[in-house]
Amino acid sequence: MTRPQIEILPSRADFTLQAVRHWLAACRQAVAERGAFHCALAGGGTPRALYHCLATPYAADRVPWERVWLWQSDERGVPPGDPASNWTMIRRTLVERVPVPASQCRPMVPDAAAAAALDAAARRYEAQLRATLPADPAGRPVFDLVLLGVGTDGHTASLFPGTPALETRTRLVVPVEARVEPPRRISFTPPLIEAAREVVFLVAGRDKAAVVARLLGDRDSELPAARLRPSGRVRWLLDAEAARALPGAA
Ligand code: 6PG
Numbered sequence: 001m002t003r004p005q006i007e008i009l010p011s012r013a014d015f016t017l018q019a020v021r022h023w024l025a026a027c028r029q030a031v032a033e034r035g036a037f038h039c040a041l042a043g044g045g046t047p048r049a050l051y052h053c054l055a056t057p058y059a060a061d062r063v064p065w066e067r068v069w070l071w072q073s074d075e076r077g078v079p080p081g082d083p084a085s086n087w088t089m090i091r092r093t094l095v096e097r098v099p100v101p102a103s104q105c106r107p108m109v110p111d112a113a114a115a116a117a118l119d120a121a122a123r124r125y126e127a128q129l130r131a132t133l134p135a136d137p138a139g140r141p142v143f144d145l146v147l148l149g150v151g152t153d154g155h156t157a158s159l160f161p162g163t164p165a166l167e168t169r170t171r172l173v174v175p176v177e178a179r180v181e182p183p184r185r186i187s188f189t190p191p192l193i194e195a196a197r198e199v200v201f202l203v204a205g206r207d208k209a210a211v212v213a214r215l216l217g218d219r220d221s222e223l224p225a226a227r228l229r230p231s232g233r234v235r236w237l238l239d240a241e242a243a244r245a246l247p248g249a250a
Pocket of ligand 1: 042043044045046047074075076086148149150151152155156157158
């Protein structure tokens with residue numbers, strides 16, 4: 001596992017722009033080397049500004065959208081259009097505003113039937129990944145970029161402390177019963193995240209300072225986000241607020 005690259009940006013705007021730069025660079029490299037860019041998008045609130053910026057002309061005009069595939073690293077077990085749906089946020093901030101082919105936009109929970117039967121939806125998603133992405137020698141689909149957020153309890157994707165999904169090594173996408181609202185979720189499991197060429201954790205805001213200090217300062221290995229062992233590049237993008245409790249922080 002390569003050492004994580006930690007970048008601390010002075011403001012939320014700088015944080016977002018740096019995330020845009022990394023996303024564009026990963027896209028450019030993947031398309032140049034493999035003719036396609038497979039990216040798994042994080043949910044929650046932190047990445048909204050990134051997706052919004054990717055849809056502005058400055059960024060969107062630099063993206064070969066016909067080569068881009070947009071997936072999700074986790075989703076809530078609610079129908080599309082529900083305010084709690086991560087895909088609703090991704091669709092409104094990005095998908096509806098750029099010329100990415102609809103066939104290359106892959107929501108984890110595409111309809112109400114999938115929301116009602118999450119294990120079947122997870123199995124279908126895993127089958128889509130295996131049929132579409134290149135595989136590594138272990139047979140795992142390889143993303144060019146996986147974006148992840150981190151919760152104040154150290155969860156990432158929907159890998160929450162104490163949940164079986166965190167220990168799952170035989171499946172790549174599984175349903176999750178979380179102890180947060182909404183509880184029913186679908187998530188990538190560690191093996192799928194660990195196979196990616198690049199993983200970027202996007203963490204911003206003062207409320208994340210304590211968990212960032214535990215993850216990157218104390219190396220608290222019990223937290224889900226610390227349990228991952230990605231085989232590719234790992235970046236932590238932090239704004240100054242989220243990094244404020246790290247040793248040596250200003
Ligand atoms: C979700 C996300 C989740 C999120 C973290 C951080 O479905 O909620 O995938 O893992 O990334 O909870 O959320 P914020 O960015 O809103 O702090």
